[in-house]
Amino acid sequence: MTIDELDAKLLSLLTSEPRLGVLECSRRLGVARGTVQARLDRMIAREVITGFGPDVSPAALGYGVTAFVTMEIRQIAGHDPVLHGLARIPEVLEVHTITGGSDLLCRVVARSNPDLQRVIDQIVAVQGVLRTSSIIALDNPVPYRVLPLVADVPRHRGGRS
Known part of the structure; x- marks a missing residue:
């Protein structure tokens, strides 16, 4: 498994509020700022997080x-x-x-x-x-999303289905 429950919570938080800073994320998650930064760095290195740019509407x-x-x-x-x-x-x-x-x-x-x-x-x-x-x-009733996958990580932790 590439991410754990804390990573999933961090990803959910940043997906719902992408403009949050590391300090605010640490406050909301109840962990040290260094922990949040280390988790972000690790997920970037493992290509779990692939970008931080704004989503632009064509x-x-x-x-x-x-x-x-x-x-x-x-x-x-x-x-x-x-x-x-x-x-x-x-x-x-x-x-x-x-x-x-x-x-x-x-x-x-x-x-x-x-x-x-x-x-x-x-x-x-x-x-x-x-x-x-x-x-x-004609329409895009379910736009591209990954948050349901992130939310499902704790349920499948350790390779269980």
Whole structure:
């Protein structure tokens, strides 16, 4: 197990109130400031915590359309050349290698449906992309979250299920 109950409480606190400082976290958790700092440092080193930046809404930046694009790629040279090409397209927010009938899954944003066509055209122009399929997201009723996993850690402590 990568985190224990205190780590879970600290992560829950920082997830619900990300602007809290180490001193306030230590006060609320009832532990020394050095303990909180050491726990944060350890979780950063183990890549449990992957960032502290603000979550930015693409819609607030004018990108109101979200789509998921699957693609088949020419795998002679592997994934890397395609991944490098996709990384140069600002509207490609993330890319996952996947199993099944396609090779990659991308979350992309666009300003409108016609703009989505422009983004898809850029994706298709990447050397090695053979075919794409797109699904437009209508709503995001359960946004990306990890707090339920963090809250579940004490229950599964020690590898028990």
